[in-house]
Amino acid sequence: MKPEKEQLKDAVTAGHSSGHWMEKWAALTPWLVICYFGVQLCVRLVIASPLEVDDAEMVGQIDWALGYPNSHPPLYHWLVRLCYDLFHSWPAATAFPKYALLAVAYLLVYHAARRASGSVITGAVAVAFFFFIPVVCWKTQTKLTHSILGFTATAALLHAVVCVLLRPGWKAFVWLGIAATIGLLAKYNFLVVLLSGVIAALVVGDADPAAPYLDSRTSTTDNRKSVSPAGRGRSAWVASQGRFDLGRADQLVRGDGHLGGADVSCLSRRGLHFSWRASGSRNR
Numbered sequence: 043m044k045p046e047k048e049q050l051k052d053a054v055t056a057g058h059s060s061g062h063w064m065e066k067w068a069a070l071t072p073w074l075v076i077c078y079f080g081v082q083l084c085v086r087l088v089i090a091s092p093l094e095v096d097d098a099e100m101v102g103q104i105d106w107a108l109g110y111p112n113s114h115p116p117l118y119h120w121l122v123r124l125c126y127d128l129f130h131s132w133p134a135a136t137a138f139p140k141y142a143l144l145a146v147a148y149l150l151v152y153h154a155a156r157r158a159s160g161s162v163i164t165g166a167v168a169v170a171f172f173f174f175i176p177v178v179c180w181k182t183q184t185k186l187t188h189s190i191l192g193f194t195a196t197a198a199l200l201h202a203v204v205c206v207l208l209r210p211g212w213k214a215f216v217w218l219g220i221a222a223t224i225g226l227l228a229k230y231n232f233l234v235v236l237l238s239g240v241i242a243a244l245v246v247g248d249a250d251p252a253a254p255y256l257d258s259r260t261s262t263t264d265n266r267k268s269v270s271p272a273g274r275g276r277s278a279w280v281a282s283q284g285r286f287d288l289g290r291a292d293q294l295v296r297g298d299g300h301l302g303g304a305d306v307s308c309l310s311r312r313g314l315h316f317s318w319r320a321s322g323s324r325n326r
Contacts, residue, residue: 068166071152079145086137096187097136114188117227143190144182147197154201188229195225196235
């Protein structure tokens, strides 16, 4: 029987070893994302099936114009035009921009989460959560066109905001402007995303621009001191929603009640998020 101190030392060593192993695999996330969408693109080109409704809409609407009959901004049409001039194939011209934009969006979210938290594991977790959102991980690969560009622009805007908060230089602000421009040329309702960002900036405008919101190691006391009343109200709502989600998940595990459509979010995005945060708190 080992002494208590040696057992504690072994446990700490095992924890460090496990954390190093997780970081090693999490660092491969960008390559896994590229390989994943590369395989998806190859499968789509090999099958070469007829175009889906949204993709077929591009046929006859790739002239260099500022507007098209589908009432969407022109940027996605321009991308399809470039791909068609390059590949001379409609399946390739519609599939390549779709999978390339999805890969870019995943990579931007990974990099934003990694920079914000200082951990590659956080970046990998952020990407993994996309696979719990069917409209992102599945529907985007079978349908949708302009919405995919809007999704990528939103990821770019998030990445730009993180860059501005961490290192507010002229490059970060130029990148922020480019992301906003791409979004407005992707979907007209991207204006809602920009307005939401402005409102969020006003709500937490009196806080430290980096530590309280981007660093999970910041203490709760420091957060309460720096967040505005509106920000504290938001935090209270998030905490309340987290308790509800975990309680509902516990009910489902015990067999109390039937699984409904409204339970999908609590068992996937929010439920896993709060479970992960709770497990991290216990480990600390």
